[in-house]
Every structure is written in structure tokens, then in C-alpha cells.
Amino acid sequence: MPKLTPEDLASIRERMARTMSLREGKARAHVTVHLGTCGIAAGARDVMRVLMNLLEQRDAEDILLTTSGCAGLCSCEPMMTVEVKGQAPVKYVHLDEAKTVQIFESHVLVGKIVPEYALAVGSERVG
Amino acid sequence: MKPYRMHLMLCTGTGCVSNKAFRIRRVLEETLAKHQLQDEIAVVPTGCNGFCAQGPVMVVQPDGIFYQMLAERDVAELVEEHFLKGRPVRRLMFTPSGEREPVPRMSDIGFFGKQRLVALRNRGLIDPEKIEDYIARDGYAALAKVLTEMTPEQVIEEVKQSGLRGRGGAGFPAGRKWESRRKAPGEPKYIVCNADEGDPGAFMDRSIIESDPHSVLEGMVIGAYAIGASRGYVYIRHEYPLAVERLDIAIRQAREFGLLGTGILGGGFDFDIEIRRGAGAFVCGETTSLVASIEGQSPEPRQRPPRTTLWGKPVNINNVETWANVPVILLRGAAWFASIGTEKSKGTKVFSLVGKVRNTGLVEVPMGITIREVVFDIGGGLADGKRFKAIQTGGPSGGCIPASLQNLPIDYEQLTEAGSMMGSGGLIVMDESDCMVDVARYFLEFLTDESCGKCTACREGVPVMYRMLANICEGRGTQGDIELLEELSQAVIDASLCGLGKSAPNPVLSTLRYFRDEYQAHIRDRCCPACVCKPLFHYLIDEDICNGCGACKKSCPHEAIEGEAKSVHRILQDQCTKCGACFDVCPKDAVTKNPNRIETRESREVDELVPA
Numbered sequence: 001m002p003k004l005t006p007e008d009l010a011s012i013r014e015r016m017a018r019t020m021s022l023r024e025g026k027a028r029a030h031v032t033v034h035l036g037t038c039g040i041a042a043g044a045r046d047v048m049r050v051l052m053n054l055l056e057q058r059d060a061e062d063i064l065l066t067t068s069g070c071a072g073l074c075s076c077e078p079m080m081t082v083e084v085k086g087q088a089p090v091k092y093v094h095l096d097e098a099k100t101v102q103i104f105e106s107h108v109l110v111g112k113i114v115p116e117y118a119l120a121v122g123s124e125r126v127g
Numbered sequence: 128m129k130p131y132r133m134h135l136m137l138c139t140g141t142g143c144v145s146n147k148a149f150r151i152r153r154v155l156e157e158t159l160a161k162h163q164l165q166d167e168i169a170v171v172p173t174g175c176n177g178f179c180a181q182g183p184v185m186v187v188q189p190d191g192i193f194y195q196m197l198a199e200r201d202v203a204e205l206v207e208e209h210f211l212k213g214r215p216v217r218r219l220m221f222t223p224s225g226e227r228e229p230v231p232r233m234s235d236i237g238f239f240g241k242q243r244l245v246a247l248r249n250r251g252l253i254d255p256e257k258i259e260d261y262i263a264r265d266g267y268a269a270l271a272k273v274l275t276e277m278t279p280e281q282v283i284e285e286v287k288q289s290g291l292r293g294r295g296g297a298g299f300p301a302g303r304k305w306e307s308r309r310k311a312p313g314e315p316k317y318i319v320c321n322a323d324e325g326d327p328g329a330f331m332d333r334s335i336i337e338s339d340p341h342s343v344l345e346g347m348v349i350g351a352y353a354i355g356a357s358r359g360y361v362y363i364r365h366e367y368p369l370a371v372e373r374l375d376i377a378i379r380q381a382r383e384f385g386l387l388g389t390g391i392l393g394g395g396f397d398f399d400i401e402i403r404r405g406a407g408a409f410v411c412g413e414t415t416s417l418v419a420s421i422e423g424q425s426p427e428p429r430q431r432p433p434r435t436t437l438w439g440k441p442v443n444i445n446n447v448e449t450w451a452n453v454p455v456i457l458l459r460g461a462a463w464f465a466s467i468g469t470e471k472s473k474g475t476k477v478f479s480l481v482g483k484v485r486n487t488g489l490v491e492v493p494m495g496i497t498i499r500e501v502v503f504d505i506g507g508g509l510a511d512g513k514r515f516k517a518i519q520t521g522g523p524s525g526g527c528i529p530a531s532l533q534n535l536p537i538d539y540e541q542l543t544e545a546g547s548m549m550g551s552g553g554l555i556v557m558d559e560s561d562c563m564v565d566v567a568r569y570f571l572e573f574l575t576d577e578s579c580g581k582c583t584a585c586r587e588g589v590p591v592m593y594r595m596l597a598n599i600c601e602g603r604g605t606q607g608d609i610e611l612l613e614e615l616s617q618a619v620i621d622a623s624l625c626g627l628g629k630s631a632p633n634p635v636l637s638t639l640r641y642f643r644d645e646y647q648a649h650i651r652d653r654c655c656p657a658c659v660c661k662p663l664f665h666y667l668i669d670e671d672i673c674n675g676c677g678a679c680k681k682s683c684p685h686e687a688i689e690g691e692a693k694s695v696h697r698i699l700q701d702q703c704t705k706c707g708a709c710f711d712v713c714p715k716d717a718v719t720k721n722p723n724r725i726e727t728r729e730s731r732e733v734d735e736l737v738p739a
């Protein structure tokens with residue numbers, strides 16, 4: 001390891017930024033993949049893998065990827081919810097690799113919803 | 128950097144490790160691999176989270192879900208339910224006592240909610256063995272700023288402006304100490320980090336080193352630059368193996384990265400740090416004793432010279448927590464730091480909160496927080512629904528503050544005024560079942576053992592006070608004891624060389640100040656109102672509650688209980704040794720503890736016959 005200079009410190013910080021925003025729970029966009037039993041059966045783990053690869057390729061550091069259980073819409077799996085800070089969450093259904101990539105590029109990265117694949121804008125209301 | 132979608136921040140502080148955190152880590156990693164999750168989810172070992180009583184603990188990020196009391200057998204469910212399917216496991220979450228619903232998120236748990244992390248800013252967020260983790264959280268950025276933009280004088284001025292005071296006990300302003308060492312003649316100059324932490328039950332410093340060793344190292348390098356020191360030592364308690372190991376790793380990494388050694392950060396400043404293991408006694412943490420120990424002499428206090436020296440050269444000693452505060456002050460500015468706390472006590476303080484509260488552990492709170500907030504909001508109130516009686520602050524030679532002063536803001540001045548002290552930050556909560564005379568006896572016994580024996584007043588005076596207290600607890604106190612204790616206290620304070628002797632009478636003086644009637648009850652009425660001192664209370668069976676089950680009679684090892692089956696039982700006071708077996712077994716809670724009141728008049732007459 002060569003001795004660091006003040007500039008090296010800054011580049012280590014940059015390189016680690018995604019790791020840290022994950023730990024601090026800070027994010028601009030939040031993607032939730034529904035990984036219930038039916039979701040997994042329908043291929044939700046592949047959706048997850050595609051997303052993980054996209055995150056790495058894009059070096060997108062302020063995007064959180066989490067999972068949740070069955071969303072009660074098993075016939076529409078695989079599904080994911082995208083929530084960009086300051087906007088209502090959007091549920092996407094019947095995902096495959098191509099759709100996932102498209103949603104990521106458009107909605108997650110630049111905030112443009114992809115209405116063709118969206119189930120509904122906003123989350124279900126209770127009561 | 129390979130992205131993960133989830134980080135499992137598993138506590139591997141001393142407390143959690145003793146509850147098998149390392150085993151859990153292994154099983155976690157194996158189970159994640161079994162589900163092919165190893166590339167999506169990382170296990171990150173962290174330092175102590177302060178909630179050791181609930182250990183092993185783990186925080187799942189980014190959701191912030193807090194799990195506690197984990198065992199190997201819980202891992203499979205956690206991985207399948209939460210980490211794979213995103214359904215947090217409720218039964219492993221923290222449920223505040225008295226409530227039914229668990230609190231999933233760490234930030235919503237009362238114990239954590241009121242804390243303000245400055246010295247412990249990286250707690251639970253970094254792997255203490257990875258310097259990159261520290262750098263990612265702005266580590267060594269303050270050092271870079273100091274070395275490239277500031278003169279040593281400016282650094283000292285900033286620390287002075289911040290109002291930072293020593294966290295090791297005396298609360299001396301750090302900036303002023305640095306200034307005097309900078310001006311002191313003599314080369315080379317030294318820096319010491321005092322990590323001796325001799326208070327029984329205290330683990331603030333251990334925890335800081337275990338969870339964030341680089342924060343201490345960075346503080347020391349900045350201090351060295353300000354003072355003009357070229358060599359530093361961390362004097363650390365030898366019973367802290369994990370802390371020593373992490374510190375050692377941190378020092379090696381810092382050297383490798385050019386943050387210690389020659390030409391730090393590519394500039395012209397040289398400084399290096401070595402670890403020195405402590406000799407183990409409480410008094411070793413005292414300045415002159417510590418310096419003697421580093422010099423290789425016997426670790427006992429000396430007559431204090433106007434300025435402490437190491438090998439005849441200027442040395443600047445600060446406590447672990449003091450050093451850990453330094454980088455943030457330089458990075459965020461003195462004004463920011465000074466905005467936290469009270470007029471004369473700035474910033475935060477780390478306390479170890481123990482005793483009769485529901486939530487025990489390590490907490491960092493802003494100076495000026497009230498005793499009530501610490502005991503009730505963070506500590507969750509008293510365990511077993513008992514009444515709050517007093518809080519002992521400042522370590523073994525600190526004092527007891529009564530519940531009636533629970534609105535007292537905690538800072539250096541207020542604690543001293545109340546007859547106690549900040550010390551290094553021990554807080555022991557006591558309830559109605561604690562006897563204050565017995566508490567004073569306990570601490571004086573500890574201090575008797577820890578006196579190095581150099582000063583006559585401390586060597587002879589402290590044990591005499593201890594024996595008097597022991598006598599009072601055994602029902603052999605005499606009129607005049609209280610006055611004598613007060614006189615002795617003053618004599619020990621006046622004639623002792625070091626802080627141990629000077630503060631040893633604190634436990635006695637503070638309990639006398641607030642609980643004098645309890646002393647009087649012991650001496651005059653032969654009564655221990657809290658029912659702790661065995662000769663001064665007795666067990667009785669409540670006739671209205673006892674159903675004659677006979678459990679007590681069977682449990683009593685001294686055949687001191689009589690009674691026929693299914694009829695009320697009775698304790699024969701002459702035979703009872705107060706072992707408490709019956710009290711513990713009675714299924715109806717019919718056995719009660721009762722302060723002796725019956726003999727009052729007799730004992731008073733006896734006292735008048737026996738000259739004090």
C-alpha cells in the first residue's frame with residue numbers, strides 16, 4: 001500500500017460512498033423486490049440479481065435495494081416497488097430481465113416512470 | 128467496490144463476543160452461502176453498540192432493524208425470512224419491558240433514541256479492523272485539513288474555543304493543556320492516551336477503542352502536531368485483549384497508509400504511536416503513576432511537579448474519549464461542538480449505565496441531560512417496579528445523588544456541586560432496596576484495597592473509615608460515629624497526595640449529606656430501613672397471606688420456621704440467620720423483610736451506657 005495523500009483519502013471516501021449510504025440508510029431511490037414464496041418461484045431472485053449487477057455497473061451509490069414478503073398479488077409476480085425520494089411509490093409487475101433493466105434505467109436512475117409495466121401508482125390504502 | 132444490497136452489522140464487542148457473536152458470524156456466513164446470498168448480503172463485524180445486556184445484537188441495514196439476544200439456532204429463520212424474503216423476524220426484536228409490541232427499528236428504541244453520538248460517531252457503522260471503513264466516514268479528513276491548512280497554534284485555538292474538557296476524570300480544558308505543553312521547553316515531546324480505565328464496571332474507553340480505534344489515533348496525531356510531539360503511547364489496561372488487538376491492527380494499518388510514521392499524508396510531519404500495557408491497579412491511571420509505569424518504574428503516584436514529564440521531557444496525557452472527540456471538533460469546527468452541552472461543559476459524555484434500571488449499557492448523551500432522562504428515558508426506568516432512590520456517579524470515589532435531585536442536569540459543575548463528580552462516567556442506579564450505608568461501605572472497601580499505601584492518611588485513614596462503616600452495618604455503630612467519619616474524611620482529603628486519596632471519602636460524605644437519617648437509623652435504632660444489613664432487619668411471615676404450604680420450612684437450613692401443614696407458619700427469630708431462603712421460595716410472597724424497630728428503646732439505652 002503506497003502512502004496516502006489528502007487526495008487519496010477523498011478517493012477512498014468516494015469509492016466507499018455506496019457502502020456507507022447503505023449502512024446509514026440514506027438513499028435517493030429505494031427499490032423493493034417482493035421475495036415471497038410465489039415471487040421466488042416466478043423468478044424474483046433473477047430480478048434481484050439483475051438489479052445487483054446494474055448497481056455495480058452504474059456505480060449507483062444512493063440507491064437502496066431491499067426485499068419484502070408476498071404483496072398479496074401472487075398472479076402478478078415477479079414484482080418490485082420503486083420509490084424515488086419525494087415521489088409516490090410505483091409497483092411494477094410481471095417482470096423479466098429486459099423490463100427490469102428498462103425500469104432501472106428510466107425510473108430508478110432518472111425518475112421517469114415506465115407506465116407500461118406499472119400496476120398502480122401509490123401504495124394500497126388501508127381502510 | 129462490489130455493491131451489496133444488505134449489510135448485517137453484527138456486534139463483536141467484548142460483551143457480544145462473550146455471548147458467542149463470533150460463532151453466530153460463522154453460522155450466518157455459512158447459511159447465507161447456502162442460499163446463494165453471499166454476493167448480495169455482507170456480514171460486517173462492528174464494535175460495541177452499548178446494549179451489551181441484550182447481546183449478541185445485530186443491526187440490519189438499510190432497514191435499521193435491530194435484533195437482540197441472538198443464538199445460532201435463530202440464524203436459519205433470520206436468513207430465510209428476513210434476508211431472503213424481507214419479512215423481519217419479530218420474536219428476535221427488542222420489546223421494552225411492560226410493553227407487548229416489539230420495536231423493530233433501532234432508532235425508535237428509547238435506549239438509543241436520546242443518545243447523541245460524537246465520540247462514538249462510528250458506533251455500529253464500521254468494521255473497526257478496516258481503515259477504509261473509517262476513512263469512508265470522514266476519517267483522517269480532519270488530519271488532512273489540519274496538516275494542510277492550519278498552524279499548530281490555530282489547532283490549539285480551535286480546541287480551546289470548542290470548550291473540550293478532559294473526559295478521564297478531572298475535566299481540565301484540553302486546549303489549555305495542549306498550549307502549556309507546546310510552550311514547555313524540552314525535546315522530544317510526548318503524547319499519551321490514557322486507556323487504563325480502572326473503575327470497576329466501567330467500559331467506556333474499552334468500547335471506543337474496540338469500535339473505532341482510528342478515531343483515537345487520529346485525535347492523537349492531531350494533538351501531536353499541535354503540541355510538537357514526535358512520539359505517542361497508548362497506555363492500555365492489560366485485561367482488554369480485544370481492544371489491544373484492534374488497536375494494534377489500527378496502528379499497523381495507519382503506518383501502512385502513511386498516517387503514522389515519517390512524512391504523514393505526504394507532508395513533513397513525523398509521529399508514531401506505541402502500545403504500553405497497564406500494570407493493572409486502579410491507581411495506575413493516575414497521571415504521575417502512569418508516567419512512572421511507562422518509564423519502567425513502579426506505578427505509584429509521585430509528588431506532582433508543576434508540569435508532568437516523561438523521561439524528563441514534556442508529556443501531554445489525555446483520556447481515550449478526549450482524544451476521540453478531537454477529529455470531529457477540527458472537522459466540524461469549534462462552534463458546532465460548543466453548541467452541544469451546557470455553558471461550561473461542552474459536547475457529549477459517554478456513560479456506562481448500570482444498576483437497577485431496565486436497560487443497562489453504554490450511552491453517549493449531550494452534557495446537561497438530566498438524571499431523570501438518563502434513568503427513565505434511556506434506562507427505561509427502574510426494574511421490577513421499584514422506587515428510584517439514588518444514582519452513584521463518578522466511579523468508586525464518586526458520590527451518590529438522591530432521587531429528589533433527578534432534575535439535575537449532568538455536567539461537571541452540577542455534579543461537583545451536588546457532592547459527586549463526573550469522574551470517567553460511571554452511573555449506577557439504586558432503588559429502595561439499596562442501603563446507602565452499605566453502598567458507602569462497599570466503595571470504601573474497594574478503595575482500601577486500591578490505595579497504593581504511599582500516604583499515611585490514605586493508607587491508614589481509608590481502612591479506618593471502612594471498618595467504621597462495616598461496624599455500623601453490623602449494628603455496632605455508636606453515637607459520634609457520624610461526626611468522626613466526617614473528621615476523618617477531611618483529614619484524608621487534606622493529607623493525600625493523589626486523586627485517589629483526595630476523593631476516597633466522597634462516597635461517605637455524599638451519603639451522609641443526603642441520607643444522614645439512614646446512618647442514624649443504623650446507629651441509634653439498630654435498624655436498616657432498606658433491609659440490607661442482616662443484623663438490622665428481620666423476616667416475618669404475613670399471617671393473612673400464608674397458606675401453610677410449608678415450602679419455607681423445608682427450605683430453611685436452620686430449622687427456624689415452625690408451623691403445621693395448611694396453617695400459618697412462623698419464623699423463630701432466635702434461630703434465623705437471615706439467609707433469605709424462605710423469602711426466595713415462598714410462592715405467595717408471604718415472607719417479608721422488616722426493618723428492626725422493636726428494639727429501638729433498648730438499643731438507645733445500651734448506647735448511653737457504652738461510651739462512644
Ligand SMILES: Cc1cc2nc3c(=O)[nH]c(=O)nc-3n(C[C@H](O)[C@H](O)[C@H](O)COP(=O)(O)O)c2cc1C
Pocket residue numbers: 292293294295296297298299321322323324325326409410411412413414415444445446447449551625626627
Ligand atoms: C486514582 C486515579 C485513577 C485514574 N484513572 C484514570 C483512568 O483509568 N483513565 C483516565 O483516563 N484517567 C484516569 N485518571 C485521571 C488522570 O490522572 C488524568 O487526569 C487524565 O488521564 C487526563 O486526561 P483528560 O484530561 O483527557 O481527562 C485517574 C486519576 C486518579 C486520581
Ligand code: SF4
Pocket residue numbers: 410428577578579580581582583585586623624625626627628629
Ligand atoms: S492518596 Fe492513597 S493511593 Fe494516592 S498516593 Fe496516597 S496512598 Fe497512594
Ligand code: SF4
Pocket residue numbers: 668672673674675676677678679680696712713714715716717718
Ligand atoms: S412458603 Fe409462604 S405460603 Fe408457604 S408456608 Fe411458608 S410463608 Fe406460608
Ligand code: FES
Pocket residue numbers: 138139140141142143144174175176177178179180182183184
Ligand atoms: S458488545 Fe455488543 S452491544 Fe456491547
Ligand code: FES
Pocket residue numbers: 666683684685687698702703704705706707708709710
Ligand atoms: S433461617 Fe430464617 S429465613 Fe432462613
